[in-house]
Amino acid sequence: MQEKKNILTYEGLRKYEDELHELKVVRRQEVAQKIKEAREQGDLSENAEYDAAKDEQRDIETRIEELEKILKNAEVVVEDEVDLDKINIGCLVRLLDIEYSEELEYKIVGSTEADSLKGKISNESPVGKALIGCKVGDNVEVETAAGVFNYKVLEIQRSK
Secondary structure, three states: OOOOOEEEEHHHHHHHHHHHHHHHHHHHHHHHHHHHHHHOOOOOOOOHHHHHHHHHHHHHHHHHHHHHHHHHOEEEEOHHHOOOOOOOOOEEEEEEEOOOOEEEEEEEEOOOOOEHHHOEEEOOOHHHHHHOOOOOOOEEEEEEOOEEEEEEEEEEEEOO
C-alpha cells in the first residue's frame, strides 16, 4: 500500500525541516546529557530524573520518526505557480459568511499543516474540500458537524 502524500506549502516544509534539525542536533544532545547526569547519581530504580529523561528521549525519537515520515512523503505546492482563478492548496481565501455577514480569511493547506487557530484549514476538511475549485463570486454551501454554512468567495490571493 502506497503511503499518503503529505501536501505541504514551502513554509510548512521549512517549519518541519527546522523542527527535525532542532530535534536531531540540539534536543538529542540535551537529553543525552540529562541521562548521563542522572546515571551518575547512582541507583536507577528510584531515579525520577533518569525516568523523566528517558521519557523525554522516547518522545523526541517518536517525533523525529513522525517528521521523517512526513518529509519523506511530502509533496510541496509551489505557491507562486498556483492558479488564482480558482481556489487550490496554497491560496489565501477571503470569504463572506452569509448568515453572520462576517468576513473570514483562510489559507488552504495540506492536512499535516492545518491549524485552525492560525487560519490554516486542510484541503480535506469539510470547508476546505467544498472550497477547492471555487472561483471569486461563487456561493458555497458546506455541511459540517456543526451544521450547514453558506459562504461567498470574495477574493483568492497568494499567501503572504
